[in-house]
Amino acid sequence: MALPLENLFSRRRRALESAGQQSLLDFLAPIDPEPEPAPPPAPRRAGPPLRVGVLGSGSGGNAVVLESGPHRLLIDAGFSCKEIVKRMQEIGFDAKTLGGIVLTHEHQDHCKGARRFLNRFKLPVYGTPGTLAGAGLRTEAAKAGGEIRSGAPREIAGFVVEPFLIPHDASEPVGFVIEDPCGRRIGLVADIGCRTSLAWGRLRDLDLLILETNHDLDMLRNGPYPWTLKQRVAGRHGHLSNREAAEGLPELVGDRLRRVVLYHLSRTNNLPALAAAAIGEALDREGCPAQVTVTEQDRPTPWLEVT
Ligand SMILES: [Zn+2]
Ligand SMILES: [Zn+2]
16 A cells, blocks of 8 residues: 655655755655654663763864763864863863873874873873874873773773774774763764774664764765875775765664764765765664764864763
């Protein structure tokens, strides 16, 4: 029996069309009607909310703070020390309360302010051996902090941090699953050239996912980058496109996933609306109620809470 036409369209698609925009996924076959929304899962363990503050994201710099009760962790320090402090102040975060810095890889947009910041606030720094060597931070890590390795979870600043290797043109780049003392789990994967079974196998049972949506393939193809740079960005050791992220999302959708944070968008080769639409449609097709948040390069994203 044919379904009523309106059942074939998602809420987000209707919203796009009512706004006079063409849906990005019109080429897809009609989708199933939306299932009844699932009740929210029970809290992991009672405790204060886990808060996520993205200070900024993109090729001009990346940094994320996590806060769970008294525990505070900084992931990457890709702005100048001064800029990181300024952005922390903008979201009401006191850098002096941090318990450590963990790095994904040594590229400048992830490490630019790391040394100055960790020296100023006397913080331990953690990274893979390749990242610490590439960032010139082996000495600092030996004094306070240390090496982390793919597949070896380690407690850092009150969180359990599990790194996993990802494909990217850096020495030993990693993504993370990070669990707070109440058992709430955040996944972060960016600067990843392609989906891998290792990374996708680790990014399970998440409450919040920070996922790279670097570029729109058509914008990259038709954009101003020189051909070699286009090849690098789209290559298997470059960055993840909106489409690749959307195609990989169904495997990452679990009962607890309540928010997907779009990260490391290119200002030249992407638009927030394109990334949000691609990911929103993918979540709709899965019947997943997770909210989508697009991060920005020039300003912090307001705190995101996981309860
Ligand atoms: Zn980057
Ligand atoms: Zn990178």
